[in-house]
Amino acid sequence: MNPILEVKDLKTHFFTDDGVVKAVDGVDLKLYPGRTLAILGESGCGKSITGRSIMRLEQHPGKIVSGNILLETESGTEDLVTLSQNHPKIRSIRGGVISMIFQEPMTSLGPINTIGDQIEETILLHNDVEKEEATRRTHEIMKKVGMPNPEALYNSYPFELSGGLRQRAMIAMALSCNPQVLIADEPTTALDVTTQAQILDLINELQQEMNMAVMFITHDLGVVAEIADDVAVMYMGQVVEFGSVYEIFDNPKHPYTRALMNSVPGIVKPGQRLQTIAGSVASLLNVDDTCRFGARCPERISGCERGCYDLNPVSNGSLIRCVQSQ
Structure with missing residues (x-):
């Protein structure tokens, strides 16, 4: 099955007076009809900006500086990056072919x-x-x-x-x-548990009815386990791990993914103490090409942060941005 939407090496940067904020920095994603891709990560990791960039709704001083957003249409493949935000094709695609449920x-x-x-x-x-x-x-x-x-x-x-x-x-x-593609940006935020379950069931039901590709942006691992087919874990503007929902939950490879799993009640083993991720997310101003999780990583070794440039395949079919997990 071919993807209906493919994002290749997407980079959306914000040019501020203090420097360049690399909010999305080399993201690769594929969306397939009838399947749900969950984008997972802490607040500020670039999930929403990725969704808005696909919709071509990035705002000044933000700008897509490189990459491709390839949409399969009846007339062929359209690269949305090559079109201006107010181009007639974008205006017809936005809402008609690709729709977005905004966060609030x-x-x-x-x-x-x-x-x-x-x-x-x-x-x-x-x-x-x-x-x-x-x-x-x-x-x-x-x-x-x-x-x-x-x-x-x-x-x-x-x-x-x-x-x-x-x-x-x-x-x-x-x-x-x-629409053929639905981007749902934390659609259950601030809703009570009962309403949240109803919304998730509704999206799943309508997806099956319309055979939509769904990109579900969230930081809730419980929601991911319920609705996702595939998962992309983001950290500081980059995808650090990609795989099926089963592989991500049963055998997470990246230290950041494991740290997320260990910090959620219900996922850790009985009697095991919840872990926290030390430190805080660093500034995205003028970041370099070394491992962005390195300063907080409990598994880092000397020099490993200099080898994390690309996503690489591992034995279970996942993609990992970490030299120690390959």
């Missing part, structure tokens, strides 16, 4: 427009339909994502809805045009 619905939804108007606007933008048909489709997708009485909620404003309903409205907007 209260700030992502417009406060002065009703929920129905915002979903309907997306449908009218990407489909040649009349307003009456767009309204019907809006009611239909709102019902599909589990919003009760969609005809009434159509005229509600975001502040009138609960967190769970706002999240469902964001999902409805993202899925309103039957």
